[in-house]
Amino acid sequence: MQQLDDAALDLIFRNARTHSHWLDKPVGDDDLRRAYDLARMGPTSGNCQPMRVVFVRSKEAKAKLEPALSAGNRAKTMAAPATAIFAMDMEFYEHLPRMFHDPEARSWFAGKPKAIATNAMRNATLQAAYFIIAARAVGLDCGPMSGFDNDKVDAAFFAGTSYKSNFLCNLAHGDPARLHPRNPRFEFDEACVIA
């Protein structure tokens, strides 16, 4: 295969939508594992893979998440069968001797807070985007959200660790009947130039 066909492009890009209302259909361990096993293959700087994920699915875990949610994100998130907390390991560089072929790679980051912060954020976010596309590719719908209190999530889920939250994403089967019209996108010539 050289290119995806139209049906595939529709599924992962053109018809895929951010959902807020869900069908009564569970999200299983297998769905989450399949999406991660695809997403993890995506490229990161020096293969650093800083993304860590908590899939919030139990009543107990949802109750821990609830106080951190903004008002506008609360109902849909509490109703979603699963919500990913996309996080990043701020000590990601400790794994580079195993993950990257260049033995010097750890030294690009260790002791350099600015390089750590930028690369954790950039690469964990790339991985979260790969996950969103991968989730759609295995038949899930996504509802990514930045509207929450990162500090509260970090205190509730990551106290005493080197992990920090990045953003959240509901994972479910969306109800197509309850979608809003799609917001516009920049045309190529508004956002891009060929130089």
Added chain:
Amino acid sequence: MQQLDDAALDLIFRNARTHSHWLDKPVGDDDLRRAYDLARMGPTSGNCQPMRVVFVRSKEAKAKLEPALSAGNRAKTMAAPATAIFAMDMEFYEHLPRMFHDPEARSWFAGKPKAIATNAMRNATLQAAYFIIAARAVGLDCGPMSGFDNDKVDAAFFAGTSYKSNFLCNLAHGDPARLHPRNPRFEFDEACVIA
């Protein structure tokens, strides 16, 4: 279509690789436009779409980019038919009245430098990841890179604008014969937990 088939998943995730050596095959305007037209459909916070892209393809533009490249990224980038400068518009919020259905959206960011910086970086990076997957979906190979001098790129390409560089990505048809073995990835249970 409910899910991508194995051949499609192989193309965009499982067999896709970061390339450094290129086949003698051009990258046309159409390839870049097709990839962008898919990538732009991906979700961003409040549909803010901060990503801007310069596709460096001419000799003149390549010569402007060269001094900013790290030694290890120079030869492959100068040899690539196209190199994307993935950038972000730090005034992305000025477009929200057009791009998002909530008229309050501009006020979430305007005058708030920390919210601007975090959201520009997070969302432009999400969009760049969508672009990488979209480029693969239309038959291109990608070579993303953080090893370059952002300030030099900004001075050469974005002086006097509100744009800042994020990272670079060679776009080409990779030579599969010259790939290194793939570096390892974290297993699900190393990077994820179902709570």
